[in-house]
């Protein structure tokens with residue numbers, strides 16, 4: 415079965431359209447990876463190979479952790495139960511199609527907006543937009559009626575940039591302020607979204623103390639969204655991790671103030687958080703607002719660098735939850751580590767944890783007393799894709815192919 419997929423992928427003249435499948439297959443089959451030459455894909459970048467092998471290792475690590483974790487519990491959710499991949503998703507993945515977007519006119523469409531318009535509402539297939547290099551100055555909204563869309567940059571070393579510069583105080587079509595919600599260059603309201611090799615950007619500048627400058631590069635309001643090797647550039651409020659289950663792998667995220675925010679339930683693995691803070695700011699503003707809400711950001715194997723002085727998080731919601739594990743923190747991280755955003759009542763409610771982090775910013779001795787140095791047991795729920803229910807929707811090939 416695996417071989418058949420690989421072979422059919424290679425025989426397809428539109429090889430790139432099948433890249434994603436190949437990928438998924440490779441993730442589960444190291445053996446095939448070894449015996450197969452990538453040069454036939456015209457994509458010999460060593461970067462790409464590094465990424466694939468990183469993912470393979472990561473997948474193995476993750477599988478081992480999952481096995482070890484059958485007893486883990488997360489909130490009130492029953493655990494140990496192996497969940498099957500979502501049926502709708504499985505159907506969509508078995509019925510894929512792709513559309514090419516190229517600015518030089520050689521593709522199906524010259525911009526992303528037109529390509530999205532071509533997809534029928536209530537879409538039930540995986541539709542991959544194969545996007546060529548270039549700067550796409552477009553405001554993109556993927557509505558709820560368009561689930562299963564993938565944006566894929568066809569050249570990993572020259573990813574397409576989707577850019578804009580709307581701010582919260584800018585005015586919308588109706589003349590009213592856009593607010594942070596509508597400032598996003600790209601807004602994903604659909605479920606099952608995937609992006610690979612895409613740069614999301616909001617170029618509006620940030621001036622300390624000015625109001626209405628929130629300017630998101632992306633807002634993700636749909637659930638079960640995954641981002642691989644993407645980058646997010648903005649200043650204040652770059653990545654609006656609004657709500658739903660989200661996965662970020664090997665991504666670069668840059669901003670100045672609260673640049674990862676919202677009440678998503680998200681795992682950031684192997685990501686680089688680059689602070690552009692001019693003075694003192696916070697990397698995250700997590701908005702979990704009650705103790706039963708499935709919401710929180712987990713950063714694993716990440717890097718925190720850049721400029722200014724930063725808190726790892728400040729409490730936007732009373733029950734704000736953020737965990738950093740196995741991450742490198744440069745000396746830009748303030749010794750206190752975390753901020754209650756001026757409300758001491760939150761000390762007993764927030765959940766701010768650190769586990770096995772390193773670097774000059776990771777010294778726990780100066781942390782606020784209500785921050786947690788997590789034990790192995792406490793850290794476990796946060797350090798695998800089970801944190802985001804990945805079993806049921808992250809497209810790991812073994813699940814898709816075997817069922």
Ligand SMILES: *[C@@H]1O[C@H](CO)[C@@H](O)[C@H](O)[C@H]1NC(C)=O
Pocket residue numbers: 524525527528551552553
């Ligand atoms: C997309 O391309 C079409 C056709 O060239 C053009 O009419 C339209 O204005 C473009 N849209 C955007 C957002 O660039």
Ligand SMILES: *[C@@H]1O[C@H](CO)[C@@H](O)[C@H](O)[C@H]1NC(C)=O
Pocket residue numbers: 456569570571572
């Ligand atoms: C990908 O982009 C790089 C950098 O711009 C370029 O050198 C390379 O030729 C591109 N690869 C393909 C297949 O177009």
Ligand SMILES: *[C@@H]1O[C@H](CO)[C@@H](O)[C@H](O)[C@H]1NC(C)=O
Pocket residue numbers: 579618619
């Ligand atoms: C936003 O971008 C547009 C188009 O490039 C430009 O005309 C405008 O001046 C920019 N606005 C700001 C505030 O940078």
Ligand SMILES: *[C@@H]1O[C@H](CO)[C@@H](O)[C@H](O)[C@H]1NC(C)=O
Pocket residue numbers: 703704705706707
């Ligand atoms: C907690 O928040 C969730 C999501 O907003 C909501 O559905 C639930 O009713 C809230 N529970 C309480 C006790 O407020």
Ligand SMILES: *[C@@H]1O[C@H](CO)[C@@H](O)[C@H](O)[C@H]1NC(C)=O
Pocket residue numbers: 777778779780
């Ligand atoms: C952590 O900080 C404390 C107090 O500043 C200092 O005494 C200690 O040596 C530091 N630990 C490490 C490992 O740098």
Ligand SMILES: CC(=O)N[C@H]1CO[C@H](CO)[C@@H](O)[C@@H]1O
Pocket residue numbers: 461462463464465570571572573611643645
């Ligand atoms: C590991 C990997 O494939 N990284 C690529 C991700 O995309 C950037 C472009 O933004 C490439 O330069 C990297 O090589």
